[in-house]
Amino acid sequence: MNTELINQLLIHVEDACKSPNNPFGFGIWSHHIKPMIEIGRKLAKDYNADTEVVIIAVLLHDLAAIKDGSKRKEHHIFGAEEAKTILTKYNYSNNKIELVQKCILNHRGSVNNPKSTIEEICVADADAIAHIQEIGSLFYVAYKEMDMDIDEGMSWIRGKIQRDWNKMSERGKKQFKNKYNEIMKILG
Ligand SMILES: [Fe+2]
Numbered sequence: 001m002n003t004e005l006i007n008q009l010l011i012h013v014e015d016a017c018k019s020p021n022n023p024f025g026f027g028i029w030s031h032h033i034k035p036m037i038e039i040g041r042k043l044a045k046d047y048n049a050d051t052e053v054v055i056i057a058v059l060l061h062d063l064a065a066i067k068d069g070s071k072r073k074e075h076h077i078f079g080a081e082e083a084k085t086i087l088t089k090y091n092y093s094n095n096k097i098e099l100v101q102k103c104i105l106n107h108r109g110s111v112n113n114p115k116s117t118i119e120e121i122c123v124a125d126a127d128a129i130a131h132i133q134e135i136g137s138l139f140y141v142a143y144k145e146m147d148m149d150i151d152e153g154m155s156w157i158r159g160k161i162q163r164d165w166n167k168m169s170e171r172g173k174k175q176f177k178n179k180y181n182e183i184m185k186i187l188g
């Protein structure tokens with residue numbers, strides 16, 4: 001495990017989350033990226049994936065949108081490009097950079113690209129599980145950040161959780177079925 005690189009990336013991403021330019025507020029670090037690192041680590045072990053690649057992709061997967069809100073709609077594309085720039089600077093190996101890029105490019109439920117590697121599946125599952133586990137952060141985005149009214153917010157959160165569910169692998173679904181059903185019951 002390249003802990004030196006991961007430590008550098010932890011600092012880089014946490015700093016970006018602290019910046020006033022981050023449209024999501026610091027909660028995207030404390031209630032999305034940070035818990036997702038632990039979820040990704042666990043899934044990588046369960047799924048027999050490359051833990052280092054998964055953790056690096058988790059750290060960088062939303063970075064483009066965190067740094068620049070105007071890139072949000074295509075943050076998977078910008079994020080994959082930026083990952084290449086950052087990781088090349090650290091002399092990370094080309095084949096692992098490519099794998100990290102695939103994880104970022106294919107992590108979104110709203111895009112739901114096919115995934116060809118176990119690492120991509122890990123990152124997409126970890127993203128979905130982090131949303132389900134940190135449901136409060138979705139309420140924050142709907143009501144505070146997007147300023148939605150009550151009904152709009154509930155319907156947006158429901159849609160988001162549903163898209164997250166749809167992008168999950170079968171084994172991820174099996175593990176999180178109960179939690180997903182409980183949340184959907186509450187969301188109505
Ligand atoms: Fe994302």
Ligand SMILES: [Fe+2]
Pocket residue numbers: 032061062127
């Ligand atoms: Fe995410």
